[in-house]
Amino acid sequence: MSSLQFDIAHLLAGSLVLASFMMLYQDRLYALLNVYALHAGVLALSVAWQAYVQHAPHLYVTALIALVFKAIIIPVALHRIIKRLGIHREIENVIGIGLTMMAGIGLVALSMVVMLRVTPGADALAREDLAFALSVVLLGLLIMVTRRNAVSQVVGFMSLENGLVLAATGAKGMPLVVEISVAFSVLIAFIVIGIFLFRIRERFDSVDVQALDRFRGERR
C-alpha cells in the first residue's frame, strides 16, 4: 500500500474521531443532528476509501448505506420528530462540557494505548483504524451517559455504531460487514420509529422521586 493511500485512510478515520468530539460539546439538538450527519458523511467517505484501497466492491454498499440512510434520512427524520413532538431543543448535560471534553481526551488516549499495544502484528492501516474506531465507540458511550435527553442518547448510540462500522471495514476481508451494517440500520430505524410512536420526549430519570418509584412499580 502506498503511503498516500495510508495517509488518506488515516485522515478520514481521524476526522471521524474529531467529529465525535464535536458532538460532545453541542448543546442544541439541531446542531447535534447536523454534526451527526457530518459524522456519518465522513464515515461514508472513509468506508468508500477502504473499499477502493482493499479492492472490495461490496464495501461500497456499506458506504452507500452510511451516506443515504445515516447522513440524510435519519437526521431529517429526527429533525421532523423533534418538531412534531415539541421536544426541548436544548440538551441537558449531566456534567459540564469542560469535564466531558477532558474525559473524552482520556478515553481516546486509553484506546490508543490499548489498541496499539495489542496489535503490533497487524498491518499499520488496520491498527490505526481499530484504535480510531475504539475511540469513536468510547466517545459514543460518553455521549450516551452524559446526556439526559432521549434523542441525544440515540445520536450517541448511532455515533458509537459508526465506530463499529469503521472497525469492521478496517479489518481487511471481514465477511458479513454489509449484512452487519444492514442489521444495525434496522436497529436504528427501530429506535427512531420507537421514539416517534411512543412519544418519548425525555429520558425517564427525573428528580421527582415519587415518579421514579411509580415507574418501578414499587410505590409504598
Added chain:
Amino acid sequence: MTIDALGAILLIPAISATLLAILPGYLLTAKLNVVAALATFLTSLLLFVIEPTSGQYLLLDDLNKVFIVLTTFVGFTTSVFSASYIHHEIEIGRLTPAFLRFYHAMYQILMFAMNLALIANNIGLMWVAVEMATLTTVLMVGIYRTHEALEAAWKYFILGSVGIALALFGTILVYMAARPVVGEGMDGMVWTVLVKHAAQFDPALLNVAFVFLLLGYGTKVGLAPLHAWLPDAHAEGPTPISAVLSGLLLNVALYALLRFKMMLAVNSAAITPGPLMVTMGLISVIFAALMLYRRRDIKRMFAYSSIEHMGIIVFAFGMGGPLANFAGLLHMTMHSLTKSAIFFAVGHIAQVKGTQKIADIGGLTATNPALGWGLMLGVVAIVGLPPLGIFMSEFLVVSSTFARAPWLTVILVLGIIIALGGLFLRIGPVMFGEPKGKTAPAEASYVPMFTHLGLVLMAGIYLPPVLVTSFQNVAKLLG
C-alpha cells in the same frame, strides 16, 4: 437428515411467525402458537439421534444440543401458559386482538432467533441472531404501552444495544486475531475453524476481544453491574415473556460467552477467562441477594433472583473443570425450569389479584390453593432446599469448587443463604398471611407449571443416566 432437522428448528418458527402475523382470531392463533412450539420441540429431540456436524454457518455438537432442547421445551410449555394468560388479558381489555397477532408473531420470531443463535457456527451470524432476539423481546416488553412498560422497554433497548455493540467490537477483534492465521474471508468467523487454530492467535488481541465480549454478552446475561435493564424488563412485560427472558434468553447469551471461553481456553498464552467470570458471578450473587430484601413488586423480586442464579451459573462455568461445568449446566437447566414455573404461577396470581405489589397479595394458600402451593413449591426449589433439583445442582457447584477456592465458595454460599432469607421473608405473607385482594378462582393452566416443578423434583431425587452422560460430555467439551 442432519440438515433437515437443523433447518426445521429454524423453519418451523419462521413459517409460523408469518402465519401468525396474517391469521385473524386470537383463539386460533394461540393454539397455532402452541402447535408450532410443540413441533419445534419434537424436532429438536431428533437432534439427539444425529451425528455432530458443522458447516460454514451451522453447527451441531453436544453443547448446543442440550441448549436447544431446553430452549424449545420451555418455549413450548410457555406457549401453553401464554394461551391461557392472554385469554384473560383479552377479557380485561389489557391487550387487543391486533396486538395479539403481533405478540404471537414476535413469540415465534424470538424462538427462531434463539435457535439460530444456538446453532450458528459463525460468530457474525450468532451476533445477528442475538441482536434479533433482543429486538423482539424489547417490542414485547413494551406491548402494554403503559408509561412503565415503555420506560422498561426503552431502558432495555438502550442498554441491550450498547451490550450488543460491544459484543460486535469483540467479534471484530476476534476476526482480526484470526486473520493472520486462517486468512481472509469467511473462515475467520467460523467458530470451529477458530477453535482449531486459536493456539496460534495473538494472545493480546484475544484478551482485549474477550473483555469486550464479556461486557457485551454479559449485559445480556444480566451480570451485575450490567444488569440494570433486567428487573424492569421482567416486571413490566407480559408474564410469558418474563418466563422466556429468565428461562431462555439469558441462557442464550451465556451460551455465546461459553463459546468464546472455549476458544480462549485453546490458547495457552491468553488470559484464562475463569477469574473474570468468577468475579462477575460472585458480585451478581451477592448484589442480587441483597436487593431481594427491599422488593415490593413480585415480578421484580423474581427478576433479581434470576440475576442471582445467573451469577451462580457463571461462577460455576468460570471455575471450570468437568465437575464444576457439570454442576453449572445442571444448575442452568434447573433454574430455567424452576424460574419459568414460578413466572407461570406469578402470572396467574397477578391476574387473579389484579396487582403485582407484594403488599396487596396475601394468603394465597388459602384463597387459591393450587396456585399458592405451586408458587410455594417453586420458591422452595429456587432457594435451593432439598430434595429439589436446585439443591442438588447448588450442592454440586459448592462441593466441586470448595477444594480449589474455599474462600470464594464461602462467599457464594453466603450469597445463597442471604437470598434464601430475602425470598422467604417476602413470600411468607403472600403465602400464609391474611387473605388480601380479590379471591376469584383462577382460570389457570396448571399443567406447564406442575410439569416443570415435577421435572425439578425428579431431578433432585433421580437423574436419568442418559442425561448424566450427555451433561458429562458437554462438561468435558467445555474444559
